[in-house]
Amino acid sequence: MTPHDLLADQFQGHRPHLKAVAYRMLGSLSEAEDAVQEAWLRLARSDAGDIGNLGGWLTTVVGRVCLDMLRARKSRREESLEERLPDPVVSLADAADPEQEALLADSVGLALLVVLESLTPAERLAFVLHDMFGLPFEQIAPIVDRTPATAKKLASRARQRVRGATPNPDPDPADQRRVVDAFLAAARGGDFEALVSILDPGVVLRGDGGTLAGGMKILRGVAAVAGQLATFQRMATSATAHPALVNGLAGLVNTIDGRLISVMSFTISDGKISTIDILSDPDRLARLDLTRLEP
Missing domain, CATH: 3.10.450.50 (Nuclear Transport Factor 2; Chain: A,)
Structure with a gap:
C-alpha cells in the first residue's frame, strides 16, 4: 500500500464523523459532502507526517470549510430572503450503514436544524463543535478567529436560543x-x-x-x-x-x-x-x- 493509499484509508475511517459534523453545520447533505471532499483535498496537499492528531486536524478543517460556506450562504440569503427546510436523512430503523448512523446519532431532527439556521455562522460552529461533538474551546477558537473565552460565549448564546426552542422528542x-x-x-x-x-x-x-x-x-x-x-x-x-x-x-x-x-x-x-x-x-x-x- 502506497503512502497515498494509506492516507486515503485513514481518511475513510474518519469520513462518517466528518460528514456528521458538516451536516449539523450546514443542514444540507450535498454541501456536507462537498465540505468533506474539500477536507480530503487539503489533506492530500498537506504534509500528513506533521499531523499528530488526524481526526482533530480534519474536524478543524471541516469546521473552517463549513464556516466559509455558511457565511457565503448567509450573504446570498440576505439578498434572496430564501428559507427552506434542511435536507432530511431518511432510512429504515435496521438499514443504516456507519455513515447513516453518524448522521442520525442523537436524533438531530429537522426542527433542531431549523433553529440552528437562525444562529450566526460563528455561533452555529461553536455550538455544534462543542455541544454536539465535545471539542474544547481552545480548538474551536482559531476556527472562528476568537479567543477561547469568546468562543465559549458564542456557544452559550447559541445554547440559550436552542434551549426551549425545540421540544425534546419522546425517546421510545x-x-x-x-x-x-x-x-x-x-x-x-x-x-x-x-x-x-x-x-x-x-x-x-x-x-x-x-x-x-x-x-x-x-x-x-x-x-x-x-x-x-x-x-x-x-x-x-x-x-x-x-x-x-x-x-x-x-x-x-x-x-x-x-x-x-x-x-x-x-x-x-x-x-x-x-x-x-x-x-x-x-x-x-x-x-x-x-x-x-x-x-
Whole structure:
C-alpha cells in the first residue's frame, strides 16, 4: 500500500464523523459532502507526517470549510430572503450503514436544524463543535478567529436560543410511531377531533414545496394545523405512506405510483405532535437517496 493509499484509508475511517459534523453545520447533505471532499483535498496537499492528531486536524478543517460556506450562504440569503427546510436523512430503523448512523446519532431532527439556521455562522460552529461533538474551546477558537473565552460565549448564546426552542422528542420509537399512525388514521378518516387530540397546543407545521410553490410556509397552533385536515386527507388517501425514520425520528415517505411526492418528519413530545416538517420540493426530493427504504 502506497503512502497515498494509506492516507486515503485513514481518511475513510474518519469520513462518517466528518460528514456528521458538516451536516449539523450546514443542514444540507450535498454541501456536507462537498465540505468533506474539500477536507480530503487539503489533506492530500498537506504534509500528513506533521499531523499528530488526524481526526482533530480534519474536524478543524471541516469546521473552517463549513464556516466559509455558511457565511457565503448567509450573504446570498440576505439578498434572496430564501428559507427552506434542511435536507432530511431518511432510512429504515435496521438499514443504516456507519455513515447513516453518524448522521442520525442523537436524533438531530429537522426542527433542531431549523433553529440552528437562525444562529450566526460563528455561533452555529461553536455550538455544534462543542455541544454536539465535545471539542474544547481552545480548538474551536482559531476556527472562528476568537479567543477561547469568546468562543465559549458564542456557544452559550447559541445554547440559550436552542434551549426551549425545540421540544425534546419522546425517546421510545414505538411510542413515536403510534402517534404518527394515529395521525395517518385521522387524516385518512377526515377525523377532525382525532387529529386535534394528538396535536400539541403549540404545534408548528413547516411545509417546503420549493421555489415554484412559494418557498417554505409555516403554520402555528392547533387551529391552523388542524385546519389543514382536508389537505392531509387528500395526501393520505391518494398516496402510499411508507413508515420511515426521518433524522432518527418517526416519519412518513409518501409516494404515488412509486413516485416520491413528500417526506414528513414528526417531533413527538409527551405523546403529542409538536412539529410536522414536510418536504415536497420535487427538485430536492429527486436528490434524496432512498434505496435504504427497500426492505
